[in-house]
Amino acid sequence: MVSNCASETTTSSDAGPLSGYRILELGHYIAAPFASRLLADMGADVIKIESPKGDPVRLWGAQLEGDSIWWSVHGRNKRSITLNLKAPEAKEILSGLLSECDAVIENFRAGQLAGMGYDDAFFKACNPDIVICHISGFGQTGPKAQSACFGVIGEALGGLRYLTNHAKGTTDLPPVRVGVSIGDSVAGLYAALGVVASLASRNPGTSRVVDVALTEAVLSLLEGTVPEYGKIGKVREPSGGRIPTAAPSNAFPTRDGAWVIIAANSDHLFTRLCDLMNKPELASDQRYTDNSERCRNVDSLEEAISAWTRGVDAEALEASLEAADIPTCRVYRAPEIVADEQYRAREMILDVDDPILGSVLHPAPVPCFSGTSRRKQVRWAGPSVGQHNEEIYRDMLNMSSKSLESLQRGGVI
């Protein structure tokens, strides 16, 4: 066994490799909170500063009696405190917190925090060793730095929206938005990586400011798109559910309205597929003799396969493909994900006790580490707004109950 995924063996490092680090989050919505949750999942003590009204993301997605279900996951393993950054008292409080932290992650619009008096010089004055991570749409420099940038805009400028579409001439429908906030999540992953790389640095004192642009995070995923255009003028085009250089590989419809992936794009696999379809003659058809012929004639090829799959229910189709050793799977929706044996065996779907919502299914921390179990890595569900005010302001910053009360009355916390 190379990892402890779903194992009960644990050691003193239960919380994960970043145990012993403390991170301050000045984040809201998705990118920065996702980055700091990745660090919290790996054992870091993450303190999330929210305005007294709370992060607006708490109102996103389905609510149960006024409480966000997604928040249980999105906010997990963090401590929440409230602080009105615009209040005059905030500067001293923030300074005290920064001196106790290894890194700070923020995703205000570029320049906005500096406008409130919290620029990099302020952070460094509070803590000369701190790692500062900025996440924004366009990055902290350049002519568009201070422009607003929704996720959909960053994804389009990063080149992903254009490529996520059916092939030209297939449909008039617009290119598809990747079905999740992919730009924010990938920017969050890069931010977490940049912060941890700075913390791991063997040259302390340098590489302490990390600048993540959502647009650039997306652009970094485009494989050969940029160099191939630069070198030979090739403009990469969308190809729908297909892979342009491998056929057949697509999602195919079933009788009961599901989609099943079939990836039979070697000659060997394709012959087996034709036999299974009871159309052995297709394997020797001139149009399909090898992968490049199949790619050229992929329209008629997919029509033939779809005609077959439409007559079979998903479960039977999958079983027959698996029996023939042809790479296949169901296109999973939430019910299939939750029921999947492999995910269950690895504790990828955890039943977490949320004090507000009761039992909630959480996707587990990724990746797995030896020396800890995923179950132990989820220490608590997303906290309520300011749930940790007392333990942090009183115990960490030595503030008196009286001053806490007064700050609360004044709307500072």
Place this chain on the structure above:
Amino acid sequence: MVSNCASETTTSSDAGPLSGYRILELGHYIAAPFASRLLADMGADVIKIESPKGDPVRLWGAQLEGDSIWWSVHGRNKRSITLNLKAPEAKEILSGLLSECDAVIENFRAGQLAGMGYDDAFFKACNPDIVICHISGFGQTGPKAQSACFGVIGEALGGLRYLTNHAKGTTDLPPVRVGVSIGDSVAGLYAALGVVASLASRNPGTSRVVDVALTEAVLSLLEGTVPEYGKIGKVREPSGGRIPTAAPSNAFPTRDGAWVIIAANSDHLFTRLCDLMNKPELASDQRYTDNSERCRNVDSLEEAISAWTRGVDAEALEASLEAADIPTCRVYRAPEIVADEQYRAREMILDVDDPILGSVLHPAPVPCFSGTSRRKQVRWAGPSVGQHNEEIYRDMLNMSSKSLESLQRGGVI
């Protein structure tokens, strides 16, 4: 200035925060090579072991006189050595390399390396402090651990394929594959993060084995999909180019065949859009009075907007939307990316001198760090197969020219 993106200021840490670390890559195709390239971009010395035939990914994408253009980026900043892992001599050589490295990253099918004699115990025997990172389709444990898993399968099982589609009833076309190898790249990001977190750990000796599953990396991006299904039975459905809870927000067609994003989903922005369209009456239309009404009547709303955008060329459309301060952008293809001023200002698109291909446009390292410039972070383009055999085998492992020649003749390197 908070970062050195596009600045000339550099210090001794030019290469980035991971300068001084050494990583061994036993990778091929995308996920592991992408992970180790992220580390190389941040300054780590990455040694990539290839079979004497070379990584098959060198044949992917457009070629120029037999050389892969994408490889210039995908292999950059690494040193390439050849080694036939199945040769009896390989074990001692690998052992010598491992003792010089801080981490090893591999993406063979689970169990395959162990089958060749290279299990975790072997890695640890060679170097007790080494961080071991496995990347695979299903992870290293569980009933499906050893199954093959193409990227398209991992993306479908991770739930992303289902959600990346037009809304039900809109089209018979299959759900779209995200236009790049998103599952491999996200798995690579998690692997890089896991490795660096283990290196940064303040409890050395634990958290040294990292287990990344492509399926789980994808699943981790699904926001509220799993908890909302678990708690209230809500099955998240695809919504095409739209955001289900915000309208209008989509890509709209232009007269000259481009797509332009318009995100006018607040009442304020929507009123400005209606004025710009010369249809002020739409802003007070019962069907569009607020965001929830607009979401309910999004079909007719988008029809009205498309009717307008189809009559205007992209450049003029964008200019008029920008003048009206409505969030907008072109859906970028490669030519627009390369010409973009913001990317150029931040040196996100670098002109790199490749000794084989000549000048090649590279997307720069992400993220930016203070103390280095992106231009300096790209130390060299993707090497040829075994380009660094001499300097590594001779200088690092003290092998003689004679034994190198003999290993080469024997097909070992």
